Amino acid sequence: MTSLGSAPIERVVSYGDSMSLAGLRQDLELFEGPFVPGIGQTWRLRDPARNRFFEIGPFEFEVLSDWQYSQTLGDLAARVSGRLKTPVELDDLINIFQFLSVNELLSARSETVRRALVKKALTPEIRWFHWILKNYLSVRIPLFNPGRLLEWLASKTNWIFTWKAGIFALILLIIDISLIIEHQSEIHRQIDYSFSLEGLMLLGLASVLSKTVHEIGHATVAYRMGVRVPAMGVSVIVMYPMLYTDTSDSWRLKSKQKRMAVVAAGMISEFLLALLAIFAWCVFPDGPFRSALFFLGFVSFFVAFGLNALPFMRFDGYFLLSDALDLPNLHERAAAVALRWIRSRLWGLESNDPEPQMSRKMRDFLVCFAIITWLYRFIVYLVIALLVFHFFFKVLGVFLMTVELSWFVVRPIYQEFLYLKSFRKSVRPQWRNLFLLFISFLFVGWFWLASTSVSAPGIARARIELSINAPTAGYLLNLQAREGQRLENGDELALLISPESALRSDLAQITRQALHFQLQSTAANEEARESREAITQRIAGTQAAERVSLSEQELMRLRAPAAGVVRDVLPSAVAGRWVRAGEQLLKITSPADTVVYAYVGESNIHEVRVGASVTFYPDDVGVEPIRGKVVEVDGNAIRSIPSPLLASVYNGPIPSVRGAGGELTPTEGRYRVVIEPDEPTMIPRVLRGSVYIDGNVLSAITALPARIISALMRELGI
Helix, strand or coil: EHHHHCCCCCCCCCCCCCECCCCCCCCCEEEEEEECCCCCEEEEEEEEECCCCECCCCCHHHHHHHHHHEEEEHHHHHHHHHHCCCCCHHHHHHHHHHHHCCCCEEEECCCHHHHHHHHCCCCHHHHHHHHHHCCCCCEEEECCCCCHHHHHHHCCCCCHCCCHHHHHHHHHHHHHHEEEEEEEHHHHHHHHHEEEEEEHHHHHHHHHHHHHHHHHHHHHHHHCCCCCCCCCEEEEEEEEEEEEEEHHHHHHCCCHHHHHHHHHHHHHHHHHHHHCCCCHHCCCCCCCCHHHHHHHHHHHHHHHHHHHHHCCCHHHHHHHCCCCHHHCCCHHHHHHHEEEEEHHHCCCCCCCCCCCCCCCCHHHHHHHHHHHHHHHHHHHHHHHHHHHHHCHHHHHHHHHHHHHHHHHHHHHHEEEEEEEEHHCCCCCCCCCHHHHHHHHHHHHHHHHHCCCCEEEEEEEEEECCEEECCCCEEEEEECCCCCCCCEEEEEEEEECCCCHHHHHHHHHHHHHHHHHHHHHHHCHHHHHHHHHHHHHHHHHHHHHEEEEEEHHHHEEEEEEECEEEEEECCCCCCCCCCCCCCCCEEEECCCEEEEEEEEEEECCCHHCCCCEEEEEEECCCCCCCEEEEEEECCCCCCCCCCCHHEHHCCCCCCCEEEEECCCEECCCCCCEEEEEEECCCCCCCCEEEEEEEECCCCHHHHHHHHHHHHHHHHHCCC
């Protein structure tokens, strides 16, 4: 809804008290609005052709009441002055005329109005260009009239609007909080899963369903309030289709509480959906459906309170705050107050107060609100520009990002520059305030750069890891080592039995005994001298075979090659199990001697320096973070990913593909960074997590131009 005070001003003719007035359009609708303190009774003017609403105050209502009975601007001024018993300024009437003209609320029977409309019609290219710039990120396509659907929904959802449903939601909220605390270790795993292709698809479906429930909530409550809902359809937001509902007729509601109920219905619906989905996620078994419930629950909650509830964009939070403060067009009015304040404090320009009836506290609030809104929108438009840059093919991505930044960021700054230029003779720079502002920008920029950390995936593992493997195939007679057990050099770990070795030993013993018997039987026969020598040699061979078998059996008695801690014991290693040759039974790691390896992307490696402070946060929330220092930065990118825990093909954080030889190859440049913990640290196993490294401000600044040029060249295929 637009108020008269926020309408753009555009002079299309030379005004004077003898200027003839164009009539108002006959299809306009006027109905009573709320009473606003400081203003009085307000009225709502509806343009049915575009389904737009305009709020007018008591003075504008009196002017429009006499509009049809006046021939000229002077005649209108006389009529309104007589009715109000006070003189009326001609400029006030000109302002109202401009408002009606710009918003096309005047009848086309007037020659002046026809000329203005023809002028607009003759410049379709400019209008289309502006329309595309304003709407290519958000386009609404009405599809159907939801009257019957809403009638059915209203009859089936009466129970939701009872106190029992509120008690149920409160109980469910308490249960969800306790369940989330219990399952918090799984949240990190689900977030990592969202970066996979299947996770992104489920995330997209969850967003669509959440937005659908949101819009149905708006429409159902509006219908119950007696508001006409003329259309539902598809809204394409940043090239992503979602449902939308036209509830603009809710401005017909005179009650502020009812209007706020219609606005809040969408967020409340998403919140209830989030409560149900999070509860189901906590109780359902693992699988794709459970992951979909996670995305649905947390996306609904984030969208409801992290996006829609904020009043800095024209979402539900904005309209709630606007109604709560009784300030229609809150953004425009706050911007007008803030611009006047800024121009006065920085450039010494004084202008008419856009809100003379407003209290000092409210005016200060609007200044702060407008500045926060500008900063928030700058960040949002910057993020959208980056999304557009990455989601389209090279040349189009660069072009759309440039257009996005130019139109939504550079253009408002340039318009303010033109305004100051037009009043350059009146500008009196307030150097003290300008200097303080400049210092503030420098401080914030330096603080942001200095506090910026480089994040990267990483793993923490023992510095020394000895793998204990079966030397040959055999049966596991016993396994004495236990997970976490501390060992000394030479401690026995396990005993294996090889049937082949035992068979060879037994055969050697039997053969030796037979040969001894044969040797004794030929002792008295002088003619068998040569035969006795051959038997003696064979006996020596069997004794050597026995010694080999004994050595093999000793090798099957596995002992600790060094002091350490037992880790990663084979879960199926039980007595009597057959083990393969070379099969890993356990690991021995160095105690309290951990090292962390981070794998930093090519775009951030320039910010990492030896000696920088580091914090490693394991994915397992039960393990304390590890703090340390960078001791080594590799100069060459890794050719393969050293651990499957990090590879995306195993749901890890580093995008990767499997090579022809089975190796895990990263799809983008990654550099290994070695981190030494500040204190001796013992970890229960190899841990995956996130590494945060304090960035090098100077390196980041000097490398920024080269990185921008490199990115542009890469996207343009140069």
